[in-house]
Amino acid sequence: MHSTFLRTWWHQPHSYASVVGYLGLHGALGPYRLAAALSTFFYGLGAAALLLLTDAPPTSAIGRSIFVVAIVSTLVVGVAWLTAPWPSKRVSLMFAAYSDIGTTLVLLSYGSPQTIYLALAMLAANSVYVQLFHSPRVMALHLLWAGTAVALFFVLISLSPDADHGLAVAQLVVLIPITFMGPTFFQYLLLKLQVQAQAANFDPLTQVRNRRGLDEALPVYFLGATDVSVMVVDVDRFKSINDRFGHHQGDAALQLVARRLTRNEVLVARVGGEEFAVVTTSAEAEARALAEEYRDAAHSAEDIASLTVSIGVAHCTYPSAEDIGLDAVELTTRLLRVADAAMYEAKKQGGNRVVVAGRSPRGDRPA
Template sequence: MTSQMKSMRTLTREWLILPDQYDRFSRYLRDNGLTAVTRLLLGIIVIGLGVCSLLNRFSPSGPTSPVALFFNTVVTLACFAVGIAWWTFGPTKRRSFGFVVFCDVAVSIAILGDSAPLARLLTCVIYALIGIYIAYFHNPKLQVAHLSFSVVMIVVAAEPILFGPDRDPALGVSKMLVVVTALMICAFISQIVLTMLSMDASSSDLDPLTGLLNRRGLDRHVEKVLEGFQRQESAALLVIAIDIDRFKTINDVHGHDVGDRIILRVAQRLSSWAHADAVVARVGGDEFVLVQRLPVPAIGPMLDSIGPAMHSNADEIPSTSSIGIAVRTHKFVAGEERAAAFTDMQKVADSAMYESKRLGGGRVHTIVTTATR
């Protein structure tokens, strides 16, 4: 029993330190062409909550006091505004977090404004949907906070049945258990599905830790960037190799959990710095490759910005990276194989990266390739 409890504590601790899923799952949706559909569905769901709130005004059990009517109006208008904003501006990680908080607050106001106890408990089921969203887009700590808040609100919603003039404690407890069970099952089934997706990712195109492409995924997706470079006039092709400096020492001194967090940090910063159509991959333990095309005049500013974007003195465990960049401005010529040309550029970028490492790390070294005659 003791060993089982230790195992459960270990599993819970490992679950709680899992990183935020937003960048990883958003990239998965984007790579599979599902971003627009997801935005549409989430906007419809939020506007649907607004419609439900509006219809509740006309129900005999709906809000009747001036305060309740005021909050009902606020929730209705806010739901319509948030739904439309989701379609218009699109999500970011910060907006997504705000979306979770907004949904929790809006549902809570709707619950408190409903005078029918059973209808209040029915509304609590929406918390389960919010939990599913958190499981896919955010981290377990936010999920725990959401579940804790939801359980408190379920108890508040059931208070009239448990202690009111027409109280029925047996009915109240049974309905509370139904809603809490639905809430927990939805959250944890979603987590299990995510775990299975991570296991599948280990044998697919994705790196299971960062959600970036792995080496095979890089080879399969880079052709789109190469095609765009060939079509676009006055475009440059960049292949960037990044290696975390002294990563083995970091693992030895701070442990592999810290090493994993640093890998995730580098992956997130690299993804944020890259253009939306770039291909970003983790090709080794602490090695990354980025491939993107951009207009020739933009090369200088982009190269100047990558160093500051990747390093920060404010990090809890500071780290630096050696960065090597291969730049090609001449197009592919007849008879030149793109895959072979890309492999050659990777070798050039690796050479530039090793030169940065030889000079002490934390540097950016660039090599511009020239056309061969």
């Protein structure tokens, strides 16, 4: 049972960009940025207090230098948290390593290992950042570092004839669950919740987004966009595929269409039985060209059931959404209605074709 838990934890998927995007969408990055900055400042203040106010400060020149570097660097990093853009995944990994290495070196440079031993629980505080923003593999490296630090301090205390060895054992017993059990369990739980939340946003048959998942992704996807194009893609004569080949083949046909629609930098969602939505930040001409590519790609001579699609396209310039008071989801909903009407026009013309809507959702000619 324990091995199953660890194996599941180890193999759970994780996406740094998804976590940052989700927190940003729900307004949580600002508070977390402030918390990270304050925590960094407090670590620096703690190092300053150990250096200046305690009875057993570091006595070596190297030890004092480590404390000075720690104090200055925490000030710089804390200010960066408040003023710089949100860190990339690589920079975030560097911050996690900086926190672990810096904390350990400062505590190791202190004059009394036993006095400072329980302060290694600060490494568990570092775990909060790692378990939220990084994968189980990064957490494993963090725990390996923390375990090595806990063991090293215990050995140093054990080798000291003046140390209270019984107290050291009691401190070790306190540190083990704080350092290892809590962080691992809570990351496992967080990742489980992330997987379940993502599953609710995807269509189980085709593995593309559902309408809820599309709406969830739109605000982040539209950041920096100047154009928005929406397509409604409907499988032609889908009922005849089910009637002739059976529902199993109908499901397989939908899966094929979903795969042929999926491209990098494009949002794809199944929004009806045999109907898909494609959202892209392309200009109208580029969107029409992409729609024609989709129409060509939908059919393959190797398919058991011959597939064709009808596609309606609608476009507008994205800043116009501010002019009419629409957010990303509302704008996309209007464009979907326009594209849906264009798709039905393609159906009336015999199917297997692309129709571009003549007007934007505001009623004027598209940009």
